[in-house]
Amino acid sequence: MDSLIESSPLAGLVASPIARPGPDTIAISNVDLSLGAGAARVHILKDISLRVGQGETIGLIGPSGSGKSTLLMVMAGLERPDSGEVVVNGTPFNALDEDALARFRGRQVGIVFQSFHLIPTMTALENVAVPLELAGHDDAAARAAQELESVGLGHRMHHYPSQLSGGEQQRVALARALAPDPAILVADEPTGNLDDTTGKQIVDLLFTKHAERGMTLVLVTHDSALAHRCDRVVRLRSGRIESDNKAQVKVEA
Ligand code: ADP
Ligand code: MG
Numbered sequence: 001m002d003s004l005i006e007s008s009p010l011a012g013l014v015a016s017p018i019a020r021p022g023p024d025t026i027a028i029s030n031v032d033l034s035l036g037a038g039a040a041r042v043h044i045l046k047d048i049s050l051r052v053g054q055g056e057t058i059g060l061i062g063p064s065g066s067g068k069s070t071l072l073m074v075m076a077g078l079e080r081p082d083s084g085e086v087v088v089n090g091t092p093f094n095a096l097d098e099d100a101l102a103r104f105r106g107r108q109v110g111i112v113f114q115s116f117h118l119i120p121t122m123t124a125l126e127n128v129a130v131p132l133e134l135a136g137h138d139d140a141a142a143r144a145a146q147e148l149e150s151v152g153l154g155h156r157m158h159h160y161p162s163q164l165s166g167g168e169q170q171r172v173a174l175a176r177a178l179a180p181d182p183a184i185l186v187a188d189e190p191t192g193n194l195d196d197t198t199g200k201q202i203v204d205l206l207f208t209k210h211a212e213r214g215m216t217l218v219l220v221t222h223d224s225a226l227a228h229r230c231d232r233v234v235r236l237r238s239g240r241i242e243s244d245n246k247a248q249v250k251v252e253a
Pocket of ligand 2: 068069070188
């Protein structure tokens with residue numbers, strides 16, 4: 001039923017039946033951020049405020065250079081804003097030093113990038129297990145194996161990234177991001193380096209995992225149909241939130 005609605009032309013006009021947002025998992029208030037030095041300094045995020053409920057899925061869209069990736073980095077605690085506040089799962093990032101923020105990320109934030117970002121000298125299993133070990137999990141190897149099984153890669157655990165297809169590498173990256181059971185998963189154009197069929201499989205897997213685990217999901221995409229699979233669609237333009245109204249965003253074929 002859900003998939004019928006999602007794939008129909010009415011998608012976006014019908015509220016998603018799985019949307020049951022709880023308390024805010026992400027609360028961003030009046031965030032400004034500039035990056036770069038001297039004449040190359042760019043004011044990227046301008047007075048951004050955004051609240052995302054527990055378990056909610058958000059599609060983040062907007063033209064190239066509008067600040068989508070930077071906003072994702074701010075939510076993930078990988079970039080600190082110049083001003084404003086970021087609170088994830090009740091923890092204000094301002095109150096954490098770099099080490100504490102890194103520990104928080106390791107437990108609570110899963111990140112998936114367009115270009116996979118796997119460590120080439122480590123097997124699939126090691127790519128998933130090592131971050132778990134660093135986050136203090138005693139059962140890292142077993143947990144990593146289980147996570148790889150769950151993304152359909154039980155038979156590829158001892159392969160290196162170069163021995164895996166793009167789709168398989170992104171599955172490893174997804175397993176790595178999900179293994180700590182994070183409160184939020186942020187994905188930056190996760191299908192950008194994949195062909196259409198493989199990309200669709202990764203996205204289906206992402207939504208299956210969301211349905212199983214209920215983490216808050218923020219998905220950056222330039223694909224409006226994909227964004228429409230999310231509960232909300234937020235559009236950025238020139239570093240500002242231009243719209244947070246899914247019904248206003250047309251699905252382009
Ligand atoms: P998007 O993901 O929407 O394409 P980005 O968040 O990557 O946009 O970038 C927004 C703007 O900020 C772009 O103009 C980009 O060139 C600039 N930018 C991103 N990172 C940096 C940086 N480290 N230093 C200077 N400018 C940057
Ligand atoms: Mg980007």
